[in-house]
Amino acid sequence: MIALTVRQSAAPIVRRIGAMLLTLWFVLTLTFVLTFAIPTDPARAVAGPKATQEQLETIRLSLRLDEPMAVQYVRYLASAAVLDLGYSHSQRRPVSDILLERLPYTALLAVSAIMFQLIVGGALGLWAAVRSGGLFDKVVFVGALVVVALPQFWVGLVLLFVFGFKLGWFPLGGASLPEGLVLPALTLGLAGVAWTSRIVRATASEALASNIVLGLRGRGIAPRRIVLKHVVRLAAGPILSVLALDLGLLLGGAVLVEAVFGWPGMGNTAFQALQQKDLPLIMGSVIVGSIFVLVINALLDTARVYLDPRTR
Amino acid sequence: MTKPDTLGVQSVAPILVVEGLRTFLTPDRGGVTIPLVERFDLSVDPGERWAIVGESGSGKSIAARSIMCLVDPPLSSTADRIEIGGLDLTDASRAAWRNVRGQRIAMILQDPLTALSPVFTVGNQLVETIRRRPVSVHDARDRSLDLLRQVGIPDPALRLNAYPHELSGGMRQRIAIALALACEPQVLIADEPTTALDVTVQAQILELLVTLSEKTGTAVVMITHDIGILPEFAHKVAVMYGGRLVETGTVSQVLNTPLHPYTQALLRARPGRSSSAERRRLPVIGGAPPDLFRMQRGCPFAPRCEAALSTCSEIKPERAMIDGRRVACHLVTSSMGTAG
Amino acid sequence: MPRLFRPDIMVGCVIVGAFALCAVAPGLLAPHDPLQSLPDGLTAAGAPRPPGDGGFILGTDALGRDLLSRVIYGARVAVLMAVVPNLIALMVATLIALTAGYGRGWLEAVLMRMTESFLVLPLFLIAMAVIATFGSSTTTVVLTLAFVTWSYPARVLHGEVRRLATSLHVEAARSLGAGVMRITLRHILPHLTPLLVVYFTMNAAYMVMLEAGLAFLGFGVQPPTPSWGLMLADARDQFFRPWLIIVPGVSLALLCIGFSLFGNAAEQNSPFHGRRVML
Numbered sequence: 001m002i003a004l005t006v007r008q009s010a011a012p013i014v015r016r017i018g019a020m021l022l023t024l025w026f027v028l029t030l031t032f033v034l035t036f037a038i039p040t041d042p043a044r045a046v047a048g049p050k051a052t053q054e055q056l057e058t059i060r061l062s063l064r065l066d067e068p069m070a071v072q073y074v075r076y077l078a079s080a081a082v083l084d085l086g087y088s089h090s091q092r093r094p095v096s097d098i099l100l101e102r103l104p105y106t107a108l109l110a111v112s113a114i115m116f117q118l119i120v121g122g123a124l125g126l127w128a129a130v131r132s133g134g135l136f137d138k139v140v141f142v143g144a145l146v147v148v149a150l151p152q153f154w155v156g157l158v159l160l161f162v163f164g165f166k167l168g169w170f171p172l173g174g175a176s177l178p179e180g181l182v183l184p185a186l187t188l189g190l191a192g193v194a195w196t197s198r199i200v201r202a203t204a205s206e207a208l209a210s211n212i213v214l215g216l217r218g219r220g221i222a223p224r225r226i227v228l229k230h231v232v233r234l235a236a237g238p239i240l241s242v243l244a245l246d247l248g249l250l251l252g253g254a255v256l257v258e259a260v261f262g263w264p265g266m267g268n269t270a271f272q273a274l275q276q277k278d279l280p281l282i283m284g285s286v287i288v289g290s291i292f293v294l295v296i297n298a299l300l301d302t303a304r305v306y307l308d309p310r311t312r
Numbered sequence: 313m314t315k316p317d318t319l320g321v322q323s324v325a326p327i328l329v330v331e332g333l334r335t336f337l338t339p340d341r342g343g344v345t346i347p348l349v350e351r352f353d354l355s356v357d358p359g360e361r362w363a364i365v366g367e368s369g370s371g372k373s374i375a376a377r378s379i380m381c382l383v384d385p386p387l388s389s390t391a392d393r394i395e396i397g398g399l400d401l402t403d404a405s406r407a408a409w410r411n412v413r414g415q416r417i418a419m420i421l422q423d424p425l426t427a428l429s430p431v432f433t434v435g436n437q438l439v440e441t442i443r444r445r446p447v448s449v450h451d452a453r454d455r456s457l458d459l460l461r462q463v464g465i466p467d468p469a470l471r472l473n474a475y476p477h478e479l480s481g482g483m484r485q486r487i488a489i490a491l492a493l494a495c496e497p498q499v500l501i502a503d504e505p506t507t508a509l510d511v512t513v514q515a516q517i518l519e520l521l522v523t524l525s526e527k528t529g530t531a532v533v534m535i536t537h538d539i540g541i542l543p544e545f546a547h548k549v550a551v552m553y554g555g556r557l558v559e560t561g562t563v564s565q566v567l568n569t570p571l572h573p574y575t576q577a578l579l580r581a582r583p584g585r586s587s588s589a590e591r592r593r594l595p596v597i598g599g600a601p602p603d604l605f606r607m608q609r610g611c612p613f614a615p616r617c618e619a620a621l622s623t624c625s626e627i628k629p630e631r632a633m634i635d636g637r638r639v640a641c642h643l644v645t646s647s648m649g650t651a652g
Numbered sequence: 653m654p655r656l657f658r659p660d661i662m663v664g665c666v667i668v669g670a671f672a673l674c675a676v677a678p679g680l681l682a683p684h685d686p687l688q689s690l691p692d693g694l695t696a697a698g699a700p701r702p703p704g705d706g707g708f709i710l711g712t713d714a715l716g717r718d719l720l721s722r723v724i725y726g727a728r729v730a731v732l733m734a735v736v737p738n739l740i741a742l743m744v745a746t747l748i749a750l751t752a753g754y755g756r757g758w759l760e761a762v763l764m765r766m767t768e769s770f771l772v773l774p775l776f777l778i779a780m781a782v783i784a785t786f787g788s789s790t791t792t793v794v795l796t797l798a799f800v801t802w803s804y805p806a807r808v809l810h811g812e813v814r815r816l817a818t819s820l821h822v823e824a825a826r827s828l829g830a831g832v833m834r835i836t837l838r839h840i841l842p843h844l845t846p847l848l849v850v851y852f853t854m855n856a857a858y859m860v861m862l863e864a865g866l867a868f869l870g871f872g873v874q875p876p877t878p879s880w881g882l883m884l885a886d887a888r889d890q891f892f893r894p895w896l897i898i899v900p901g902v903s904l905a906l907l908c909i910g911f912s913l914f915g916n917a918a919e920q921n922s923p924f925h926g927r928r929v930m931l
Contacts, residue, residue: 309431
């Protein structure tokens with residue numbers, strides 16, 4: 001029995017990893033092409049505005065910029081495969097070291113935001129569905145509409161102002177844990193709470209009116225169990241699907257939120273790299289960010305298939 | 313199979329008593345409340361099998377749900393009296409009803425495809441229902457295997473770990489029956505359990521219900537639009553039209569000597585039942601089922617009744633007791649000369 | 653067709669209409685020149701005036717400029733960003749969706765892989781990178797926004813085109829000899845229109861927020877053009893003068909809310925037609 005299931009699930013996993021690698025290859029190629037589209041001379045960026053022609057030539061040779069594009073491309077892919085993402089001239093460290101250091105901060109922020117939105121958004125959506133048509137439902141509906149339209153960085157500023165400045169409950173930035181995590185995670189997850197509550201409310205309403213719940217009621221199953229066990233499971237599939245799609249946007253928001261709160265994650269790193277025109281670091285951030293999204297995507301997908309067997 | 317022909321002496325108290333059940337629709341934007349089911353009475357003895365027959369829109373499914381108090385706004389239902397197994401549920405709270413459902417009275421829905429949850433295994437759903445009573449998980453698993461065997465599912469251990477969408481329609485309906493019987497209810501309400509199934513499977517499910525009913529002594533109230541299954545399945549039958557009961561009685565009484573014009577027309581309209589002289593065209597009932605939102609005064613069947621009297625469109629007929637059965641028809645009561 | 657005169661949709665229309673008016677004819681509405689440091693714009697101590705002080709309804713900023721006028725003129729950028737990159741992104745997305753969904757084969761595979769790769773990329777970062785390299789003129793910003801957002805609708809539109817391309821009535825048309833162009837124009841595009849309308853309204857708010865975010869970090873339209881994002885950037889540390897943070901932010905939020913409400917015409921799942929289930 002177990003052997004059967006393992007074999008059955010092996011093929012899809014292999015296909016999944018294959019698709020991920022393919023997408024990753026596309027991403028790498030895209031970033032490679034972008035580096036050539038940039039008019040800035042990478043050698044000049046490394047050397048600074050006062051470099052002489054000879055210095056530029058030396059740097060160009062050391063960066064192997066004279067080789068044909070195809071060779072550079074292969075070299076690029078090869079080094080990416082071993083996670084050698086180049087050398088950052090603005091921080092004088094290998095790019096991979098920098099990103100490895102900063103990735104956990106962004107990951108922590110992202111995961112906290114996701115937890116926040118799933119729990120709070122889910123609870124709001126469930127209750128709105130159970131009391132469908134009532135005041136709570138209407139308030140949540142309008143509230144979600146308003147919240148999702150608020151610019152994230154502005155919300156961050158306001159929260160910082162109210163809870164950091166006026167009330168002094170939280171620090172005004174930096175990376176102290178856990179106090180420093182609260183406001184950024186809240187800011188990042190707030191929009192998520194809004195759309196999560198709407199989707200949960202939709203699927204939960206549908207589930208409550210369905211024959212499944214009618215059957216459960218007909219068997220006298222307690223309401224709490226109906227909602228917390230059955231309705232939640234039924235809503236899980238759609239929520240995880242949309243969450244996976246939203247990941248890219250979430251990371252984009254992370255850049256802004258990290259900037260507002262001074263959170264030392266990858267977003268902040270990339271922002272500083274842009275200001276310094278540190279090309280390897282920028283590209284490295286893009287690549288690592290993409291990998292992060294792909295991995296979380298795969299995790300979410302696995303969770304969804306487990307929770308909702310209809311999608312198999 | 314024992315099928316009593318007449319009502320006989322009632323020595324045992326009925327297991328389900330419904331008196332004066334009515335369900336109405338209250339439109340959201342105000343306006344007149346619309347009755348969907350009116351004056352519904354039912355008295356079911358232990359182990360007895362009833363069939364409630366009617367066309368679409370006759371209110372039979374709503375009546376079934378109302379008996380278990382499972383109607384949602386904008387519908388609402390009340391009754392003069394509802395008793396299950398001697399327990400008075402007339403003004404019972406929602407909590408009391410939740411307690412009773414599953415344990416004393418259970419329901420099988422029409423479409424097995426949508427009635428079982430697709431995100432949990434069969435075993436999970438069975439155990440959940442069985443464990444409404446304090447039973448260990450282990451014992452619950454054993455009992456669920458037992459139940460699956462009872463409903464005729466081969467290789468039950470394998471099925472416990474399966475998901476409903478991996479099984480055929482017939483098997484899903486069997487599982488639905490198992491779920492309904494899990495807590496040993498005294499009454500089972502089956503809302504058109506065979507309509508969504510293949511013809512061959514239909515017969516199997518019906519047979520299963522009869523067998524189970526005989527074996528466990530569970531009374532069954534089956535909602536159906538198919539008169540053909542009556543002789544094989546039911547002891548008694550109630551015919552509904554336009555939200556009201558028009559005729560009730562034992563199956564042989566009603567099928568052999570139908571009194572109400574609607575029942576007569578229904579029986580005539582069955583293919584292959586007409587005599588050779590009439591075999592040219594199927595004697596269908598002219599007109600369309602009544603629009604419950606625009607009910608006229610008087611008998612709901614009057615517009616389509618061939619033998620309608622003038623009173624029929626004026627006054628709603630009361631149910632009268634004739635020959636040990638009930639009929640609601642002016643024609644019948646006037647010709648019999650009595651109102652019982 | 654759902655009732656279009658629901659209260660929430662009407663409110664959305666009013667809000668969007670008001671801002672559109674500001675964008676189209678700011679000179680008529682603004683009391684002052686948004687770029688001018690006014691003589692009485694600052695207090696005696698040289699600080700910005702709070703709202704209501706000195707006849708300035710929304711106060712002034714650190715350079716003594718009238719906030720109300722800056723807000724009104726800032727609507728130009730906002731509405732521009734809500735409309736133009738939106739249209740471009742949708743056009744590109746439709747083109748790609750049509751080619752991929754109707755063309756099938758390897759073309760479809762390549763295009764869809766590309767679309768998915770875009771969805772995996774940190775697009776905000778890429779937008780910043782592109783603007784950092786190519787400059788932050790209005791044109792660049794508009795094109796960048798379109799470049800960064802086309803992949804989202806492309807995905808859904810592709811699914812829809814695919815569904816339509818394999819539908820019976822397209823098959824029928826093809827058997828009658830209709831060419832690709834004719835089928836696309838008469839059979840597929842009309843069915844895409846409702847989706848496109850929904851996406852347009854959904855994306856409008858997002859574009860505004862995206863541009864404001866970019867401007868906040870310095871990657872949007874440059875000063876002296878009044879832009880709400882820039883105003884927020886200037887006000888970043890002004891915790892003692894909260895109106896400088898609140899005013900542009902509320903304008904942004906209001907416009908986005910307006911677009912969201914306005915786009916609610918497609919929203920079927922609202923509490924205004926719910927059915928309560930008595931568990």
